[in-house]
Amino acid sequence: MRNLILAALAFGICALLPFGDNGYWLGLGVTIAMFTTLATSWALFSGPTHYISLATAAFFGVGTYVTGLGIDTLPFWSLVGLAGLIGAVLAALVGLATLRLSGVYFVIFTLGLAELVRQVITWVQNNTGQKGLYVLTDLDEAGIYWWLLGLAAAVFLTGWLIGRSRLGFALRIIGDDETVAAHSGINTARAKILLFMVPGAVAAMTGAILAPRYVYIEPSLAFAPILSFQVVIMALLGGASRLWGPLVGVIPFTFLLETVSSNFPNQTTLVIGIAFLVIVYLLPNGFVGLLDRVLRRTKANEVQ
Amino acid sequence: MDILITGILLGGTYALIAMGLNLQYGVARIMNLANGEILVAGGYFAFIAYTSTQLSPLLTIFVVAPIAFGLNWLIYVLMLQPLVNRAKNRGQLEQDSILATFGLSFIGVGLMLSFFGGDYFSYSFMAVPVELLGNTFGANRVLSFVMAVVICGALYLWLNRSRAGLSIRAIATAPASARLVGIDVKTLSALAFALGGAVTAVGGALISTYLTLDASTGVVFTLKALIIVIMGGVGDVRGTIVAALLLGVLETVVASLLDPGLTLAAAYVMFLAILLFRPQGLFGKKPT
Numbered sequence: 301m302r303n304l305i306l307a308a309l310a311f312g313i314c315a316l317l318p319f320g321d322n323g324y325w326l327g328l329g330v331t332i333a334m335f336t337t338l339a340t341s342w343a344l345f346s347g348p349t350h351y352i353s354l355a356t357a358a359f360f361g362v363g364t365y366v367t368g369l370g371i372d373t374l375p376f377w378s379l380v381g382l383a384g385l386i387g388a389v390l391a392a393l394v395g396l397a398t399l400r401l402s403g404v405y406f407v408i409f410t411l412g413l414a415e416l417v418r419q420v421i422t423w424v425q426n427n428t429g430q431k432g433l434y435v436l437t438d439l440d441e442a443g444i445y446w447w448l449l450g451l452a453a454a455v456f457l458t459g460w461l462i463g464r465s466r467l468g469f470a471l472r473i474i475g476d477d478e479t480v481a482a483h484s485g486i487n488t489a490r491a492k493i494l495l496f497m498v499p500g501a502v503a504a505m506t507g508a509i510l511a512p513r514y515v516y517i518e519p520s521l522a523f524a525p526i527l528s529f530q531v532v533i534m535a536l537l538g539g540a541s542r543l544w545g546p547l548v549g550v551i552p553f554t555f556l557l558e559t560v561s562s563n564f565p566n567q568t569t570l571v572i573g574i575a576f577l578v579i580v581y582l583l584p585n586g587f588v589g590l591l592d593r594v595l596r597r598t599k600a601n602e603v604q
Numbered sequence: 605m606d607i608l609i610t611g612i613l614l615g616g617t618y619a620l621i622a623m624g625l626n627l628q629y630g631v632a633r634i635m636n637l638a639n640g641e642i643l644v645a646g647g648y649f650a651f652i653a654y655t656s657t658q659l660s661p662l663l664t665i666f667v668v669a670p671i672a673f674g675l676n677w678l679i680y681v682l683m684l685q686p687l688v689n690r691a692k693n694r695g696q697l698e699q700d701s702i703l704a705t706f707g708l709s710f711i712g713v714g715l716m717l718s719f720f721g722g723d724y725f726s727y728s729f730m731a732v733p734v735e736l737l738g739n740t741f742g743a744n745r746v747l748s749f750v751m752a753v754v755i756c757g758a759l760y761l762w763l764n765r766s767r768a769g770l771s772i773r774a775i776a777t778a779p780a781s782a783r784l785v786g787i788d789v790k791t792l793s794a795l796a797f798a799l800g801g802a803v804t805a806v807g808g809a810l811i812s813t814y815l816t817l818d819a820s821t822g823v824v825f826t827l828k829a830l831i832i833v834i835m836g837g838v839g840d841v842r843g844t845i846v847a848a849l850l851l852g853v854l855e856t857v858v859a860s861l862l863d864p865g866l867t868l869a870a871a872y873v874m875f876l877a878i879l880l881f882r883p884q885g886l887f888g889k890k891p892t
Contacts, residue, residue: 350699397876401883403695404635405834407702409875411637412827416872423863525823529706536703570714576707580687580700
């Protein structure tokens, strides 16, 4: 309960940012809020199951297209909800096809998913003569920021609730040993598919919220595959074993990418590559794992 | 008929690339997602050799192969072997190697971008028409196909007729038991990984004679090779070749009858069908 109050307080403070600054820092705040939402929801699925999902960009792009296509006819809030629904259904379909099999199939399938959806949308646009979509709303940067913050809060709450539910318990067993889980009567495929719907829906909603920021949407922008990799790195850098872990990775990596892309715009791919190696070789459990190790060592010293 | 032959010609080169990946995944148990970058690097090498010294890509491959072999051997020994040693189970090794090779893939793209820039590159090598069964095709495509057949055939014979090939197949089937009968799993895994990389780089040099490449196209080839390997069955040479030809034909059919922009979508449909109906591969046995 104390944690809940503390978290609510932290969100309250974050919500004040637009009153302090409306330029550079607010822009950075939007980026951080976006990646926090994406990385935390990613870790909700990949933390316990150890499946590496690269589908974020696909769901995100679908979300931006929901806003782009519907903004003239439907109110913004209903588009965000609709995007979430479509994202969840899409995730369930992908899950049905791949999550019954081993992890490799899942990674490969999600790796090309954004590219696949992009090709199909480009093809449809070429055949209908339409090129891109304009998203014109009166939603400003501060509005987008608050929407994202609300979504982030919802993700944290969902994660907290899943952790205390039967589903969360089942997932921890699956993560430890899938054979044991199956033998003790857990429907492992169903649990994984249900859980995978969470990041699917959240990524689509994030895309829907951010669409007004782009103003003009076209497939190669909405489905940029690099987004999926950034989310994976941030979540794993922070540590996917705790709910707040990804947040610890999002903030430093956002600053790092920001610095690199403004000073050495051609080296971002290189930085992403090095980040992957750092995670595998130096920080296998992220900052959270590092912290745990340090805490355990100090505790052991106190006992002596 | 025209489409069918073009598809088979394309599939031949795909088979070569997928064979490289299959050696790496089937034997060394490393899902190498940086495979496509090795391919593009091979293509760059052929491009530079041809444009600066007019060296024929047919000769370049004899330079590309040993370089790629050495590079991949180093990557395996220095970076991937520690992961194999520390992994407690197959799942953890898979996760670690996926992340590590993603890192290598991005570093590869980043390095190629900073050395060669992001432009497409292509050169005109043997772009003369040849007649085949009443239709005309580019001589470079036919030549690449013939080379791919020769290399695949040599690999097939080596794997099935030689002592080392037998050991490698034993590791692919049962890595734990292979050690018990005195097979040096570590050395041979490194060898298979390096050989796989060399085969892929040669495939890249060949494919660059008739396809336009750029620094970041690697991932598309990685994806295609992965789909072929899964479709053909891990460690199955015959299945890989059949799957590669199928994919080549399917892509050509979609590109010429529907839209060239939908080739990956076509590959995905095929992948999905395999996942749903035959996840063990075309000729694989059902796990008991």
